[in-house]
Amino acid sequence: GAGVSQSPRYKVAKRGQDVALRCDPISGHVSLFWYQQALGQGPEFLTYFQNEAQLDKSGLPSDRFFAERPEGSVSTLKIQRTQQEDSAVYLCASSQDFAYNEQFFGPGTRLTVL
Amino acid sequence: SQELEQSPQSLIVQEGKNLTINCTSSKTLYGLYWYKQKYGEGLIFLMMLQKGGEEKSHEKITAKLDEKKQQSSLHITASQPSHAGIYLCGADLVAAGNKLTFGGGTRVLVKP
Numbered sequence: 746g747a748g749v750s751q752s753p754r755y756k757v758a759k760r761g762q763d764v765a766l767r768c769d770p771i772s773g774h775v776s777l778f779w780y781q782q783a784l785g786q787g788p789e790f791l792t793y794f795q796n797e798a799q800l801d802k803s804g805l806p807s808d809r810f811f812a813e814r815p816e817g818s819v820s821t822l823k824i825q826r827t828q829q830e831d832s833a834v835y836l837c838a839s840s841q842d843f844a845y846n847e848q849f850f851g852p853g854t855r856l857t858v859l
Numbered sequence: 860s861q862e863l864e865q866s867p868q869s870l871i872v873q874e875g876k877n878l879t880i881n882c883t884s885s886k887t888l889y890g891l892y893w894y895k896q897k898y899g900e901g902l903i904f905l906m907m908l909q910k911g912g913e914e915k916s917h918e919k920i921t922a923k924l925d926e927k928k929q930q931s932s933l934h935i936t937a938s939q940p941s942h943a944g945i946y947l948c949g950a951d952l953v954a955a956g957n958k959l960t961f962g963g964g965t966r967v968l969v970k971p
Binding site for chain 1: 863865892894899900901902903904907947949955957958959960961962963964
């Protein structure tokens, strides 16, 4: 497809379960970003990849959050031992180059932790 | 984010009327992005501003960045129902050119 895709679109997890969220960026895009958007709030930065290198993970809320992009394309955001406060929409974005380029956003994965 | 304040938080306008949304920071806005979001969907890019005093327009939407690069405004002329949604400003506050800090969003409803 032409845009950023994310799967699943919706995920319901029981507290304590592990979840994995997938992001397929636009082909050829070097940069990939993960954001977390709580209900009624703006997105908050989680982590950033340049190709396969994770250059900034300062926004990850705890060590339960882990992201990878092993081949510089698809990325996975993993959350271990989910808690209710992890409930949010997780947005993935990609951009063509390193700086000051439009970030193209996917539709997001809505995670609900019961 | 408290680093980037948007106002108003929400507004209702009559179709055909103009509206303005503001985005303010105490820090320099090295790159300022405006996005639109509809419920359950991702963000749609509207415009990016980088230079102090810069102004860009697309169709009925105009965005400006002030000379000091600490405030931006988004103005919609003759609003239509299709302009309804959540408008978000995002900014690079550290001159890194990558990660964005977002404001809390402005919810716009256009009454026919």
